[in-house]
Structures are given as C-alpha cells and as structure tokens.
Amino acid sequence: xxxxxxxEIFEKIANLLEIKGEVIYKTLAYxxxxxxxxxxxxxxxxxxxxxKLSEIPGVGKAISEKIIEILxxxxxxxxxxxxxEVPPSLIEVLQVPDVGPKKAALFWREAGITNLMELERAxxxxxxxxxxxxxxxxxxxxxxxxxMYQRRSDRMLLGQAWQVANTWLDWLRSVPGVLRAEAGxxxxxxxPTIGDLDFVVSSNNPLEVMETFVNHKEVNRILSHGxxxxxxxxQSRTQIQxxxxxxxxxxxxxxxxxxxxxHNVHLREHAQRIGYSLSERGxxxxxxxxxxxxxxxxxxQTLGMPWIPPELREDRGEIQAALNRCLPILLxxxxxxxxxxxxxxxxxxxxxxxxxxLAAKQKGLNLICICDHSASLGIARGLNKExxxxxxxxxDRVQQNVGKSLQIxxxxxxxxxxxxxxxxxxxxLQDLDLVVxxxxxxxxxxxxxxxxRLLMAIRNPHVDIIGHPSGRLLPTREGADxxxxxxxxxxxxxxxxxxxxxxxxxxxxxxxxxxxxxxxGILMCINSDAHSFDALPITRFGISVAxxxxxNPELVINTWPNxxxxxxxxxxxxxxxxxxxxx
DNA sequence: GCCGTTTTCGGCCCGACTGTTTTCAGTCG
Numbered sequence: 001x002x003x004x005x006x007x008e009i010f011e012k013i014a015n016l017l018e019i020k021g022e023v024i025y026k027t028l029a030y031x032x033x034x035x036x037x038x039x040x041x042x043x044x045x046x047x048x049x050x051x052k053l054s055e056i057p058g059v060g061k062a063i064s065e066k067i068i069e070i071l072x073x074x075x076x077x078x079x080x081x082x083x084x085e086v087p088p089s090l091i092e093v094l095q096v097p098d099v100g101p102k103k104a105a106l107f108w109r110e111a112g113i114t115n116l117m118e119l120e121r122a123x124x125x126x127x128x129x130x131x132x133x134x135x136x137x138x139x140x141x142x143x144x145x146x147x148m149y150q151r152r153s154d155r156m157l158l159g160q161a162w163q164v165a166n167t168w169l170d171w172l173r174s175v176p177g178v179l180r181a182e183a184g185x186x187x188x189x190x191x192p193t194i195g196d197l198d199f200v201v202s203s204n205n206p207l208e209v210m211e212t213f214v215n216h217k218e219v220n221r222i223l224s225h226g227x228x229x230x231x232x233x234x235q236s237r238t239q240i241q242x243x244x245x246x247x248x249x250x251x252x253x254x255x256x257x258x259x260x261x262x263h264n265v266h267l268r269e270h271a272q273r274i275g276y277s278l279s280e281r282g283x284x285x286x287x288x289x290x291x292x293x294x295x296x297x298x299x300x301q302t303l304g305m306p307w308i309p310p311e312l313r314e315d316r317g318e319i320q321a322a323l324n325r326c327l328p329i330l331l332x333x334x335x336x337x338x339x340x341x342x343x344x345x346x347x348x349x350x351x352x353x354x355x356x357x358l359a360a361k362q363k364g365l366n367l368i369c370i371c372d373h374s375a376s377l378g379i380a381r382g383l384n385k386e387x388x389x390x391x392x393x394x395x396d397r398v399q400q401n402v403g404k405s406l407q408i409x410x411x412x413x414x415x416x417x418x419x420x421x422x423x424x425x426x427x428x429l430q431d432l433d434l435v436v437x438x439x440x441x442x443x444x445x446x447x448x449x450x451x452x453r454l455l456m457a458i459r460n461p462h463v464d465i466i467g468h469p470s471g472r473l474l475p476t477r478e479g480a481d482x483x484x485x486x487x488x489x490x491x492x493x494x495x496x497x498x499x500x501x502x503x504x505x506x507x508x509x510x511x512x513x514x515x516x517x518x519x520x521g522i523l524m525c526i527n528s529d530a531h532s533f534d535a536l537p538i539t540r541f542g543i544s545v546a547x548x549x550x551x552n553p554e555l556v557i558n559t560w561p562n563x564x565x566x567x568x569x570x571x572x573x574x575x576x577x578x579x580x581x582x583x
Numbered sequence: 584g585c586c587g588t589t590t591t592c593g594g595c596c597c598g599a600c601t602g603t604t605t606t607c608a609g610t611c612g
Contacts, residue, residue: 102610228600
C-alpha cells in the first residue's frame with residue numbers, strides 16, 4: 001500500500017463524513033492528514049515499522065491506528081461501515097461545480113439521488129427545483145456544471161500554463177485602469193500541473209476592469225461576476241479567475257491568491273494566535289484597526305516573519321521556518337551556468353551541435369554537454385562506438401568555432417537495459433567526458449527488479465548522473481515503482497548526481513524526492529534534456545522544482561564554475577580507474 | 584480528529600459571490 005493510496009482512503013473518508021453531516025472539524029482533520037501523507041517523502045510502511053506514524057503532521061492517535069489497520073490487514077473497517085451508511089458514488093456528485101456536501105446530502109436524502117447520472121436526470125425532469133432552497137437557476141447551474149465536469153480539461157502542464165498566462169498578463173496590463181497585473185495561484189507557486197489560471201490586478205476602477213475582463217473575446221461562459229472577483233470559462237475550456245483590489249491592498253490580495261490554501265489557513269491560524277485577522281483585503285488588529293499591505297512582504301512582516309517565496313507556500317514547514325528565521329536559501333533562477341544533458345541531430349535531436357552551442361552561448365552558459373542516446377535506443381537513432389568517435393571530431397570543430405567562453409563536453413545518455421546491464425562497455429565509457437544513465441524501457445517491472453537495475457547503474461563508477469530517475473511522464477504516466485530509500489542511499493554513497501529533468505512533462509526528480517535528496521546531501525543536476533536549440537530555456541522549470549524542494553544551491557552542480565565540475569568529473573574518473581568493478 | 588509561546592479542553596480561517604430568500608446558507612478559493 002503506497003502513501004498515495006493511503007492518502008486517497010482518508011480523502012474518501014473526509015468526503016463521506018462531510019456528506020453524512022459530521023462536524024466539519026473532523027472531516028478537516030482527515031483531509032489534512034491525507035494531504036500530509038501525500039506529501040511525505042518517506043514510505044509510510046517504513047514510518048510504521050519505526051513507530052513514527054504520529055510524527056506525521058495532522059496524524060494523531062485515531063488516524064495512526066487506522067493507518068496501522070490498513071497496512072496490516074489491507075482494509076479498514078471504519079470505512080467499510082461508512083460506505084454502508086453513505087453511498088460512495090455520491091463522491092462523484094461532489095465534483096460538480098456548485099455542489100458541495102450540503103447539497104449532495106439534500107439530493108440524496110430528499111430525492112434518493114446517489115450518483116451523477118441520477119442527478120442529471122433529476123435536473124432534466126425539473127425534480128431538483130422542487131427541493132428546499134433550490135430553484136430554476138440552481139437547477140440550470142447544476143446541469144451546466146455536470147456538462148463542465150464531463151468535458152473538464154486535464155490539468156495543464158506548467159510550461160503550457162505559463163505560455164497562456166503570459167499572453168493574458170500582457171493583455172491585462174494593456175486594459176485601461178489596470179495599474180499592475182500578476183499571476184497568482186499554483187502558477188505563481190510553479191506547481192508542476194495547473195488547474196485554473198489565477199490573476200490579480202491592482203486598480204482604482206475595479207468595475208470597469210471586470211467588465212472588460214468578462215467580455216474578453218475568448219470567453220465562453222461567465223461563471224461569476226463581481227466587483228472584486230470574477231471567473232470565466234474560455235472556449236478552450238480553461239478557467240480563469242481574476243481578483244481586483246486597489247493598489248494599497250495589492251500585497252494582501254496577491255498573497256491570498258497565490259495560496260496554497262493550506263499555507264493560507266496555517267498563516268491565518270498564526271495571525272489569530274497573535275491577535276490579528278488576515279484576509280485578502282488586509283490585516284485587522286484586535287481593536288479592529290486595518291493594516292493595509294501594498295506588497296506581500298508587508299503581510300509577512302506584520303505577522304512577524306520574513307517574506308516567504310511562493311514556491312515554498314505549501315504548508316510543508318515554511319511558516320515555522322520563517323518564524324525561526326531559518327528559511328532555506330533558494331536557487332537563483334539566473335544561477336544555472338551549465339546544462340549537462342542535451343541532444344543533437346546525432347541522435348533524436350532536431351538541432352545540430354553547432355546550433356545547440358550557439359544558443360547556449362547566447363543564453364550565457366559556460367559549459368554544456370552533448371548527451372545523445374546510446375545505441376540500443378533504436379527509435380532515437382542511438383550512437384555506437386564508431387559514430388561516437390566521429391561525433392567527438394564534430395564537437396572539437398564546433399568548440400573551435402564558438403570560442404573559449406563556452407566549453408563543450410561529449411557525454412552520452414546511456415541506456416540502462418531491461419536486465420540492468422549498461423548499453424556500453426566500460427572501455428567506451430571511460431573515453432567520454434560525462435555519462436548520464438537513464439531508464440527508458442521496461443518501466444513497469446516489479447519494485448525489486450527495477451530498483452536493482454538503477455542500482456547497477458549508480459554503482460558503475462563511470463556513471464556520473466542518473467537521468468530523469470523515476471521515468472514519470474506528466475500528466476498521465478506514473479514513475480517506476482522504485483525503492484527510494486535504497487536508491488537515494490546508493491546515490492549518496494557513490495557520489496552520483498541525480499538529475500532534475502526540466503522537461504515540463506517530466507520534472508523528474510519530483511519535488512518530494514528532491515527535497516529528501518537534499519536533506520541527505522545528494523548532488524543534483526538541473527538539465528534541459530533539450531532536443532532543439534530553442535528548448536534550452538526550459539531549465540527554468542527544473543529550477544522551480546529545486547526551489548519547491550528547498551534544495552540548497554550548493555548541491556546543484558550546474559551552479560558550480562567549470563573548474564569545479566571538471567574536477568568533480570576528474571575525481572570520479574580516477575575513482576573509476578582504481579576500482580575493478582568485478583571484484 | 585488534532586493540537587498547544589493562553590490551553591491537555593475548547594477551540595479550530597476569511598471574505599466574495601450566487602440564489603433563494605426577505606436575512607442567510609452554501610460554495611469556492
């Protein structure tokens with residue numbers, strides 16, 4: 001049973017209890033526990049063995065007993081009983097916009113509705129409007145909501161979301177009356193996947209700006225329209241929300257809209273403890289005096305702490321850290337000066353080595369490494385020994401052309417084969433400047449097998465970096481079922497760097513494991529894995545993973561000067577020569 | 584059900600918007 005599966009069980013309990021009408025704080029407790037289990041870096045089975053379940057935030061006596069029951073018996077009597085009381089198919093009804101626990105309970109108890117299909121039928125026949133508190137408009141809203149739910153678009157990937165968002169930000173900034181426009185929500189926190197887009201605007205003419213916003217030419221439907229807040233659905237099905245406050249309240253608004261919800265709840269609890277009340281409009285002290293916050297830092301300062309960077313605002317300890325004045329130092333988005341994994345036309349890239357090098361130089365990088373695929377990845381036209389030798393000549397030629405400000409290394413993205421062997425023999429590997437070893441095939445092997453494959457790569461002294469370690473593909477394909485305790489320990493023991501692959505559909509290591517790796521002092525490497533020259537800037541997304549994972553910049557080898565990287569590689573080379581892998 | 588710089592009991596975040604109501608409940612972020 002994985003952390004994810006346990007978290008889902010508690011989420012389900014929370015939903016069912018809410019419909020049942022249990023006191024709200026009990027359901028909140030289950031939801032909070034689910035969220036912190038989802039964010040755990042360590043395997044919950046291990047925490048159980050070590051008797052540390054109650055150290056998980058939000059997990060007390062009752063919930064840890066339930067976790068133990070699930071882990072030891074594979075089921076939970078409490079949930080089974082609950083499912084007999086409240087039909088679990090009602091949870092789907094909760095997914096419909098404007099339907100929450102109270103209405104779901106009303107539909108179920110008063111009209112016998114237990115699933116989405118029955119809800120739709122009741123709305124179509126006009127049965128819903130007969131219920132107390134319901135009317136014609138509510139009925140129509142629910143029908144629309146069901147349609148929206150059924151055609152809902154998947155969460156967008158971060159890269160695509162920023163593209164769309166930048167277009168909207170440009171437009172918003174051109175609207176008369178807009179003094180400032182910024183992205184809020186999960187986008188501003190650089191979360192790997194984004195649901196809706198959130199924007200915040202400062203303006204002294206909110207009505208006028210809102211009017212322009214909801215009449216934008218791409219709007220399909222207006223979901224809500226007020227003075228401070230409006231929400232629209234585009235023809236593309238993307239939903240956008242806009243908040244507006246005057247400039248003197250903009251800091252509070254931006255802080256509020258950036259979230260996360262959990263961060264804000266925790267922050268408000270803290271505010272309350274020290275005698276303040278916090279909202280998107282400002283802060284009130286105990287006497288009811290308003291403290292206006294024009295910038296976000298004012299909000300945090302009033303509450304007795306330094307400004308917390310948005311990427312940290314997930315309620316994963318950042319508020320306590322801020323209060324203790326020990327927020328982590330985060331990687332500067334401009335701090336990457338090398339990129340050690342990119343492709344070229346020599347395998348499946350679309351740009352020549354020269355084009356990649358020129359773009360890298362233009363971007364201000366000091367060092368790049370061309371890592372085309374090794375032979376066995378046939379679909380990517382992987383290189384063999386002979387073509388690698390030819391490629392070395394080409395790299396030397398390009399190096400001459402681009403000059404000394406950019407150093408070009410020759411590496412390889414080495415295939416870890418299904419049986420755990422590496423695609424190239426050691427003699428070939430030792431001639432390369434750098435080796436990135438990656439899994440691309442047979443990712444669904446059982447945990448022991450696939451962990452063993454990766455272990456063999458980590459233990460090979462010629463391997464410097466493990467590329468996109470889990471192999472996940474967002475938003476759909478989960479990563480391999482790795483035993484992370486073993487993998488991370490091996491990486492630490494062998495001084496191998498783990499890649500944070502910047503491709504928006506990978507972002508792998510993910511932030512959970514990157515944070516754990518950082519705590520263990522493991523080296524990491526943020527690479528573009530670019531397949532064309534114009535993809536080099538995507539390292540910004542890899543940087544966001546490192547920031548969200550609290551990674552100390554010193555552990556990120558792309559922040560090192562060339563000499564330090566070359567010395568690190570050199571040391572590994574010496575180690576490799578002194579070790580006989582078979583002995 | 585959880586939790587403690589006021590607490591081991593008694594609290595537990597805040598405001599905007601909508602629709603159905605004549606003052607508020609429900610939902611959402």
